Amino acid sequence: MKDDDVFINCPFDFGYRPLFERILFTVLICGFRPRCAWELADGKNRINGILDILGDCRLSIHDLSKSACETSDRSCRFNMPFELGLDYALRAVGSETVWRDKRFLVMENGAHSLRRALSDINELDPKHHERNFVNCIRRVRDFLRADVNAQNNLPGQIVIERNYESFDAVLTNDICVSMGFDRNDIDYRDLVTAMVQWLRSDAALR
Amino acid sequence: MVRKFPEVKPPEFVDFPKSREQKVSLALSGLEKVDVFDVGDGSERLFVLRYAGDTSKAYLRRIDAKTGQYAFVRPNKELIQKVIGSEDEDLSKYSSGKFEIFKDKSGEYRFRLRAGNGQLILASEGYKEAGRALRGISAVKRNALDPGRFEMKETSSGGNYYFVLKAANNQVVGVSQMYESRSGCLGGIESVMNNAPSAIVISQ
Numbered sequence: 001m002k003d004d005d006v007f008i009n010c011p012f013d014f015g016y017r018p019l020f021e022r023i024l025f026t027v028l029i030c031g032f033r034p035r036c037a038w039e040l041a042d043g044k045n046r047i048n049g050i051l052d053i054l055g056d057c058r059l060s061i062h063d064l065s066k067s068a069c070e071t072s073d074r075s076c077r078f079n080m081p082f083e084l085g086l087d088y089a090l091r092a093v094g095s096e097t098v099w100r101d102k103r104f105l106v107m108e109n110g111a112h113s114l115r116r117a118l119s120d121i122n123e124l125d126p127k128h129h130e131r132n133f134v135n136c137i138r139r140v141r142d143f144l145r146a147d148v149n150a151q152n153n154l155p156g157q158i159v160i161e162r163n164y165e166s167f168d169a170v171l172t173n174d175i176c177v178s179m180g181f182d183r184n185d186i187d188y189r190d191l192v193t194a195m196v197q198w199l200r201s202d203a204a205l206r
Numbered sequence: 207m208v209r210k211f212p213e214v215k216p217p218e219f220v221d222f223p224k225s226r227e228q229k230v231s232l233a234l235s236g237l238e239k240v241d242v243f244d245v246g247d248g249s250e251r252l253f254v255l256r257y258a259g260d261t262s263k264a265y266l267r268r269i270d271a272k273t274g275q276y277a278f279v280r281p282n283k284e285l286i287q288k289v290i291g292s293e294d295e296d297l298s299k300y301s302s303g304k305f306e307i308f309k310d311k312s313g314e315y316r317f318r319l320r321a322g323n324g325q326l327i328l329a330s331e332g333y334k335e336a337g338r339a340l341r342g343i344s345a346v347k348r349n350a351l352d353p354g355r356f357e358m359k360e361t362s363s364g365g366n367y368y369f370v371l372k373a374a375n376n377q378v379v380g381v382s383q384m385y386e387s388r389s390g391c392l393g394g395i396e397s398v399m400n401n402a403p404s405a406i407v408i409s410q
Contacts, residue, residue, distance in 0.1 A: 004215055031212025039217065151212040165267075166240035169253040170233075173265050173278055178233040178407045179226070189219050190226065196216040197230045203237040203255075204211070 007057035065109035105143040236403040257403040259351035303401030315339040328380040350402035367391035
């Protein structure tokens with residue numbers, strides 16, 4: 001298990017992308033290493049692949065804001081609670097003793113919005129972000145800040161959001177045009193590469 | 207005191223091509239900072255990208271209040287001046303050039319630099335590998351900031367002028383088109399100095 005690896009469990013669809021990209025960006029800017037199911041090659045046994053990644057990650061961010069049947073529409077997703085269940089099981093009864101050190105951040109949309117659909121989860125003290133970008137960044141940042149491996153120079157949520165917005169402007173207008181990427185359908189590896197290069201550049205706010 | 211972020215730790219992707227990383231890095235080279243300004247009621251935001259060599263370019267982000275979707279547009283000069291609040295800002299610098307990489311008929315890789323108005327202002331020699339052409343662009347971006355690296359020349363038949371851009375090791379990294387006058391040639395040098403640092407790189 002790697003101390004700095006953070007598993008991100010959230011939807012990857014277009015509607016959720018702004019939040020996903022901010023979570024990814026926050027993990028990187030805070031000096032941790034993001035991991036998620038999107039990095040799995042097509043065709044590989046997905047559940048085994050997810051279990052491998054979960055086994056590597058001491059930290060996990062599970063955003064269930066699109067999972068609970070909070071709304072009457074059909075956007076309700078069950079992948080996220082399933083992956084949280086796998087992660088929880090690894091920590092509780094997994095064969096590796098190091099897995100007992102796993103830490104989770106569980107996020108929901110509104111306060112207590114998961115209570116009805118997934119009441120067992122109260123034990124994990126879900127945090128709500130109301131799909132607000134800065135709230136979401138703050139939840140993730142605070143979770144990482146509280147970790148024993150966190151450095152003491154983590155930027156605040158406003159700095160992270162401003163930095164992400166500047167990155168987004170450059171990604172959309174310069175990097176995607178240069179590389180021939182479709183901004184709305186950018187590959188995960190290319191997205192992470194662009195974020196890493198941005199954060200290593202002089203342009204990142206410091 | 208400059209407060210640095212923690213060191214960035216990228217995921218360990220297997221078989222991720224370094225050339226892609228190099229191209230992304232090239233797109234960011236010379237970019238020193240991004241100034242962000244709120245415009246009007248906050249539904250629009252102006253991003254001014256500041257490059258080495260005192261060149262800049264700007265993008266305006268507009269958010270659709272109904273859908274929350276946003277799009278970037280090139281802002282007009284009046285808006286930039288109003289938001290930045292500086293009469294002294296040289297607005298002519300808000301034009302972005304582009305490097306085009308292409309394969310010539312002999313199979314070699316070349317690049318050319320076009321100004322924001324589409325005019326061809328610098329061309330390279332041929333390179334056997336695309337990676338070398340990328341390094342050539344990097345050299346142009348770096349050296350275009352120094353006026354001492356440009357050398358103006360007159361054609362042997364006389365009457366026409368052109369300039370070359372040299373790297374620190376004296377190697378020519380770019381040659382201009384022909385100009386009929388010295389002043390036109392000097393304008394070309396100024397155009398390369400203004401456009402190269404912020405130019406994006408496009409493979410054709």
